Amino acid sequence: MLDAEYSRALAAFSDEVSLLRDWLYGNALPLWFEVGYDRQAGGFFERVGLDGTPCLEDNRRARVHPRQIYCFAAAGARNVLVDWRELIQHGFSWFERVYRRDDAFFGSVASPSGEMIDESFDLYNQAFALFAFSQLALSVPEQKDAMEQKARVLLATLKAEYAHPEAGFEEGRPVKLPLCSNPHMHLFEACLAWETMAADPIPWAALADEIANLAMTRFIDQETGALREFFNRDWTPFPGDKGRIVEPGHQFEWAWLLARWGIARNVPKAIAVAERLFEIGVEHGVCDERQVAFMGLYDDFSISDPVARLWPQTEWLKASALLAQISRGEQRTYYLRQAVKAGAALRKFLATDIPGLWYDKLPLSGQFVNEPAPASSFYHILCSIYEVDDTLKLLQ
Template sequence: MLNTTLATCQSFVFDQLLRNWSTYGINKELGFSYESMTHNWENNPVGRIRLLTQCRQLYTFSHACQFKNTPEWQALLTPLFDFITTHYFIEERWIFSLDDDLSVKDRQSDAYALAFILLAFSHYFKTTNDERAPQYIKKTHQFLLDYMQAESGGFYESYPIDDKQIRRQNPHMHLLEGYVAAFEATQDEGYKKAIQSLLSTALKHFYHKESKTLREFFNTDWSLDPQTGHQVEPGHHLEWVWLLYQANKITPNIEYTDLAQQLWLTATRHGLADNGGIYNQIDGDTYRPIDKEKRIWPITEYLKAITVIPLGKEEKIHRLETALEFVQQYYFLPNGRWNEYLNADNSPKTYPLPGTSSYHIFLGVAEVLRWSKKLPDMSH
């Protein structure tokens, strides 16, 4: 039954994973999150502490406080926000990473990480009303427009610009997510314009009409990269499904909900493994799996997509039950730990706990919780 499975997953996320990360994964003295943890809940230094990881943790705990007002989590938010603004905002732009000793490591501004400034600071603002957050969001938005926009559409991967670099759809997807959150938090029309621009970029450049797939890797002019242009990630198809429906609440357009439905069909027909779970990667031309391993995040994106795609109630419940049971059986471990990767046969790979993954795990379960509250009767 969905109720029972969902309650177990909710307890795993809120009472185990987030509780343990807030206890062991955050340096209370300095206010930052560790990049990675061992399965014994000990810090696992990896030689860098990324802006991305700090933002994902700030987002996760800020959003979690909107579900469950936990004083211990509330207490983490402003120190984490202060750590991010103090250590990563240098000379009016965001840098990529610090070293393990918190000295500056990589000074590049990374479009993917900037997307998470938008997302994290929007939710931090909603939770705390700290007026500094929307000011930083505005500065980040302006920096993207002034320094990272490409003439051919979309944004470059990083600043300083390297126009020979392979361009990816992935940072654009997360920028869309960040701008949706920024608009919801501030109602600033500039962010709505950015949403519309990113949506049209997706339809024009990322969606491959012949194969009905979302492509990942491109040259500067948006032609497919000759080496990697055929690679397709079912998880990203599903992530876009959810995002297209979020964006549609702000700027309704049937073209984009039609795109979402097409991406859903491609991902569910070709990306779901027969033995459960979702392949990391398939070939966009033949639809055959390229990488049969199953990282945890694609199935959490599947959960989110199920909640928004137009399906009958019975089918939604069946898909959610099946996916949540798979997550519980193969990914979730006692004491809030998880398997980050499964092999093709669903056996777990040995891998530490990345500080970036709780964002996916939390949001996947949170969206199902939000959806289920709209359903009066789930005893089925």
């Protein structure tokens, strides 16, 4: 017999998942499928205005394209979109043609017409290319071999050119500081995806292990359990306030990833680390008044940036859901309640006049900034909704 408190928490969680799922399938996917892709010049638009029209003049960051490819490929694999294959093939072709450099890496920014205007190397962009390759391999099985080959070439080149002498990767050549935990987080995500389906999972599993250990020994403060953003060349915290930055959204996101890795490797310590990251995010990174996760803390947990953005709400939601899956008793009830709070926080940002769009920033004033919806947020939103949807199916 189910405990009454757990039953109420599960029912509230189910209601929250239904609201989010209805918004995704009924509003967001149809809208972004219709207006989020440039059917004249090619490529995905950087932003869509709150009136539902794309921002035609925006330059286009490379990272937006693999994120949007992931969204439509993941949705297509769940049979919720018609003609998704054509869209992602057009989007992928544009991404490769416009951003791929001669050395196999991807540049950073292009014009709306598809001319590269910033070809600089960014580790973050390579991570998202690997992630898009993985979703295409999963969603379009006939392309799996080709995608795996592309991914392995990019990974090998990345290791050859940018491997850090201790662990992880450099930010640039010559050495560019600070080193950053964030691109490693997305490389970790790509590795966890590839290791489950690659014909040769060994390099992906090895890099996932390397990043997990780097996170647990260097990114995360051994005394407080908080994960920092910026580092010296030897992976010690970067000097000054920059080296003290702790982002609540990334506490949640790393919690989700390290819990996944800990489950896959049967490493209880990683799950304990994930639970502590989640605790920090909830206790120090959620505004009591606005009931949303905000952007920044320092390493003493004082606030560095009180503005709330959309994406940390999705990471709060994902981490809550996964930790609920692997918990029992009162702890599972707690994580389900956190998921409900995170879902409610996310839905504040989704309450636009035209359903299917979103606000990005909520300052201390409590009034959302009136600006176009960034396409880059869709990856966070869709991934979080699929995580809670899968969790609900498991728990029911």
